[in-house]
Amino acid sequence: MRDVAVIGIGCTKFGEKWESSFRDIFVEAGALALADAGLSGEQIDAMYVGNMSAGRFIGQEHIGALIADYAGMTGKHIPSTRVEAACASGGLAFRQAVIAVASGMEDIVVAAGVEKMTDVGSDESTDTLTGAADREWEGFMGATFPGLYAMIANDYIHKYGMTREQLAQVAVKNHYNGARNPIAQFQSEISLDTVTKSTMVAEPLRLFDCSPVTDGAAAVIVAPLERAKEFTDTPIKVLATAQASDTIALHDRRDISTLDATVAAGQRAFKMAHLTTKDIDMVEVHDCFSIAEICAIEDLGFCKKGTAGKFTADGETALGGKIPVNTSGGLKACGHPVGATGIKQVCEIVQQLRGTAGKRQVDGAKIGMTHNVGGTGATVAVHILGRV
Amino acid sequence: MTVARFWRHLPQRYNMVGTKCETCGRHFFPPRTFCPDCRRAGKIVEHKFKGEGTVVTFTVIHTAAEQYSMLTPYVLAIVKLEEGPQITTQIVMDPAKAKIGMKVKSVFRKIATDGESGIIHYGTKFVPVE
Numbered sequence: 017m018r019d020v021a022v023i024g025i026g027c028t029k030f031g032e033k034w035e036s037s038f039r040d041i042f043v044e045a046g047a048l049a050l051a052d053a054g055l056s057g058e059q060i061d062a063m064y065v066g067n068m069s070a071g072r073f074i075g076q077e078h079i080g081a082l083i084a085d086y087a088g089m090t091g092k093h094i095p096s097t098r099v100e101a102a103c104a105s106g107g108l109a110f111r112q113a114v115i116a117v118a119s120g121m122e123d124i125v126v127a128a129g130v131e132k133m134t135d136v137g138s139d140e141s142t143d144t145l146t147g148a149a150d151r152e153w154e155g156f157m158g159a160t161f162p163g164l165y166a167m168i169a170n171d172y173i174h175k176y177g178m179t180r181e182q183l184a185q186v187a188v189k190n191h192y193n194g195a196r197n198p199i200a201q202f203q204s205e206i207s208l209d210t211v212t213k214s215t216m217v218a219e220p221l222r223l224f225d226c227s228p229v230t231d232g233a234a235a236v237i238v239a240p241l242e243r244a245k246e247f248t249d250t251p252i253k254v255l256a257t258a259q260a261s262d263t264i265a266l267h268d269r270r271d272i273s274t275l276d277a278t279v280a281a282g283q284r285a286f287k288m289a290h291l292t293t294k295d296i297d298m299v300e301v302h303d304c305f306s307i308a309e310i311c312a313i314e315d316l317g318f319c320k321k322g323t324a325g326k327f328t329a330d331g332e333t334a335l336g337g338k339i340p341v342n343t344s345g346g347l348k349a350c351g352h353p354v355g356a357t358g359i360k361q362v363c364e365i366v367q368q369l370r371g372t373a374g375k376r377q378v379d380g381a382k383i384g385m386t387h388n389v390g391g392t393g394a395t396v397a398v399h400i401l402g403r404v
Numbered sequence: 405m406t407v408a409r410f411w412r413h414l415p416q417r418y419n420m421v422g423t424k425c426e427t428c429g430r431h432f433f434p435p436r437t438f439c440p441d442c443r444r445a446g447k448i449v450e451h452k453f454k455g456e457g458t459v460v461t462f463t464v465i466h467t468a469a470e471q472y473s474m475l476t477p478y479v480l481a482i483v484k485l486e487e488g489p490q491i492t493t494q495i496v497m498d499p500a501k502a503k504i505g506m507k508v509k510s511v512f513r514k515i516a517t518d519g520e521s522g523i524i525h526y527g528t529k530f531v532p533v534e
Binding site for chain 2: 265
């Protein structure tokens with residue numbers, strides 16, 4: 017297998033982009049990534065596009081071709097493939113691009129993610145997102161996505177006794193980071209009170225425990241490491257790509273508050289990169305709900321099971337802490353355009369490794385990790401990236 | 405949920421009929437036609453569940469999808485059935501009294517209505533056992 021590097025990144029601002037269409041926002045991200053890599057469109061060999069549900073959100077399927085068309089790539093008839101794994105669609109699109117280059121099949125490949133979620137009302141978006149769980153045996157019984165994660169939270173609190181304040185610190189920290197990220201949907205810091213007094217969604221999760229409905233797109237360009245210097249002085253090497261799956265329904269899991277797919281994907285990634293948690297300088301984890309970040313940092317091995325609440329409240333996951341988590345602001349503050357999130361995570365780590373993350377820069381960052389979850393943990397993609 | 409998709413599940417939803425693998429003895433609800441442990445060596449037969457179980461975890465839903473919004477706040481739970489499998493269900497009760505570890509049993513209830521003129525879906529919910 018060939019070594020693979022990220023040579024370009026591009027990300028739109030995330031938020032409610034009522035003035036832009038699905039194709040507009042993708043083209044914006046793609047153009048930014050091409051400009052960043054100093055490439056022209058003719059040099060692209062293939063594309064993978066992460067998208068969860070354009071069919072439900074905007075009534076459009078056949079996203080691979082649509083994106084290739086509006087990105088001006090049809091002249092060369094390049095292969096363009098949509099990748100779907102609910103909220104892990106972006107992470108898997110990146111993995112497919114890496115595999116394509118590593119195999120030697122393609123050279124310059126775009127991995128993108130895009131979602132336009134605000135064209136429908138909240139009832140419809142809630143219902144669409146429920147499709148990431150088991151529609152017939154969870155959704156039908158009245159389960160919502162926040163509801164499923166709320167059941168994870170209650171199981172966790174029952175077993176490990178985390179406090180409401182410790183859980184809220186996840187959102188407080190991520191808003192602090194988001195306030196330092198120009199692409200974030202929410203750019204204001206919040207207090208503990210903001211979280212613990214916000215509207216109840218599904219007990220114990222309140223509005224500020226939940227990532228929002230968001231529009232946005234992100235794109236990265238990967239190439240063989242041996243060719244990367246043609247395009248950039250700061251190629252970022254892909255040290256590991258890992259993926260794992262688990263039962264679609266939360267009720268079928270071995271342990272409700274451990275995402276075994278995260279455990280498996282994390283272990284596979286560390287093994288592939290010959291690294292341990294101690295080598296990681298910062299990690300972007302999938303905090304679709306505050307409890308998801310708590311589970312993620314334990315399941316990846318950054319702290320012991322049952323201790324992530326205290327670990328977070330003690331500031332160990334903040335900028336300047338032992339392991340900065342979600343320096344971008346995470347899904348909570350950046351927003352969560354489901355198909356785009358996994359690619360945005362890669363963009364953040366690449367910025368950190370290039371040393372261009374501005375006010376949220378982790379000093380001397382050399383190795384970073386991304387963790388992208390589909391559904392309540394039925395799909396997980398983990399990547400490790402490092403400075404060359 | 406469309407009529408066809410719903411009717412396909414009538415015996416399961418109305419009567420808690422699942423399946424069981426005669427090779428390893430594992431029970432499945434919702435039903436599976438393929439045993440994940442024994443795979444092709446498994447022998448799957450129908451099994452009627454007793455409908456008794458224990459709450460593994462729960463939440464109280466305050467913001468629901470449209471068809472369920474008239475029920476809020478309602479208790480959504482994962483229940484471990486006596487025969488082994490876990491299911492997601494609603495518990496018909498005072499949300500303030502819901503507890504992990506609570507014993508529950510199944511009851512036949514209306515689940516949701518599809519739109520204003522749509523079909524009414526019935527199925528199984530649970531109630532606390534005194």
